[in-house]
Amino acid sequence: MVDKLKRYAVLILLMIGLMFLGFGCTGTSYNESPSLAEGTPAGESKDIFLKGSDTVLPLAQAEAEEFMNENPGKSVTVTGGGSGVGIAALIDGEVDIATASREMKKEEIEAARVNGINPVEHAVAYDGISVIVNPRNPVSELSFGQLRGIYNGSIKNWNEVGGEDRPIVAISRDSSSGTYEYFKEEVLHGDEFRPDALTQPASGGVMGEASQNPNAVGYIGVAYLDENVKALNLDEGNGSVAPSLENITSGTYPLSRPLYFYTNGEPSGLTKEFINFVMSEKGQNLVSEVGYFPIKQ
């Protein structure tokens, strides 16, 4: 009796084990999102897929929710993964729209052409990154060279950039942040972040440290700015520019960037409807609500 029971239990265990193993095996084929774009013209589908930048993600999600509210029965699915991931998916014909917080690179456009994909760019919003310090810090502007020096570790004291004799505490973001990537590309130009930079898991953490530590310098999306921190003017060689609405939308502020949707060819059908919705007054109001800057004034 006991033996039988044992055998029975072992058998069940084995089956469950196999089941999990099965789950595991299907899990290994990553990155296989439904490839509905292939074959079926986008115009006929009732649902579209967006994939890409995590910076654009909150915006795309808000737009998709509002769009689906207004158009019941139509579905817009948004996922993140990073600009590069979204563009790769577009090149493979897996998504209808790739979202990106940077322009497509030359190689990517070539790769797309090879696959018979013709990427078309739609700028949908602006994003600005501001460099912040504690309000007690007398420094109010930095050149790009100084900023790079601060973040690669060659400038270690505030008195080297016109401030008080205090050590600089550079605050960075975790490597999964889109802002991190952008800042690294635009400011560090291939240098590594200084290894002793504090790494904060969220913009709130950067704000918290900068607002209470007079040694700190950090970078956050302009949408997060408030009176507890001081946003620095930046000088890329054309005089110092404040991170204001006008300077960001006109492109004179050096750390501003458009956010893009990329489609295969001129959009049609539901893809077109969705992009039109994003560019409409309502869609652009949502842009400001989420914390970015509308592309249309």
Next chain:
Amino acid sequence: MFNRIYKEKGIESVLFFVSTLTVAVLFLICLFLFRDGILLFKETSLLDFLTGRFWYPTSVNKQFGLLPLFLGSLLVTAGAILFSVPLGIASAIYISEIAHPKVADFLKPFIEILAGIPSVVFGFFGLVVLVPFMQNTFNLPTGQTALTGSIMLGIMALPTIVTISEDAISSVPSTLRQGSLALGATRWQTIYKVIIPAALSGISAAVMLGVGRAIGETMTLMMVTGNAAIIPSFPGGFLDPVRTMTATIALEMGEVPQGSDHFYALFAVGSVLFIITFLINLIADSIKKKYRFKVD
């Protein structure tokens, strides 16, 4: 009659099934963790991973050096233990030997409540209260340091250490206590020379479990230690920011492309962490078993 046997066997097999399921889950976690962790070593050698001094997971020349993260975890945990073990054992002795039973009954539930506070709350407290305090007290560039993490972690490990040590001390046979007192030893001498040696196995197990609790903690550390992946100096490194293995996984898992080297590197870090906690638990268990009732 038959029905009763049938029912009992049914319940028994359900319980057997559930308990073996736990073991199965453990094995599956191992399997998946190690399966993905091992894939890192197609690109990076094991030696480079274990002795690498730099953690640059997203740069052009990717470097997955475990050393700064491992030493970060070690430093913070060591600090936490230095802080919480004396405090924890002293509290346990007070509660079980010295305090009036009414006072002990009052204190015990509060210590247990401490164990129930979510780690993010500890982290928030640390960030808002302890970080500025450390910065001002030691006049540091930033208050997000290893020591800040150690103190928070020490507080979090306290309930484990106090509760288990207290159990160990209470289970020392009262004949020993009475014998010691009857021989003319003072109360302090009894505690110091008889009770603590007799309860030592339980106390060691408590310490090991406290270490296990500390090394696996993530959220609190991510919020208060600054997460700078540099190899800490000793002992000056206590006042510098550090990054632990757990915080690295939590920070970077969010957007790492699945199937990339970075992804596998995080799994490899997770595997190391798993092995460490597994060993610690094993040691705690063997200490507990080996020395139990040695005093009989």
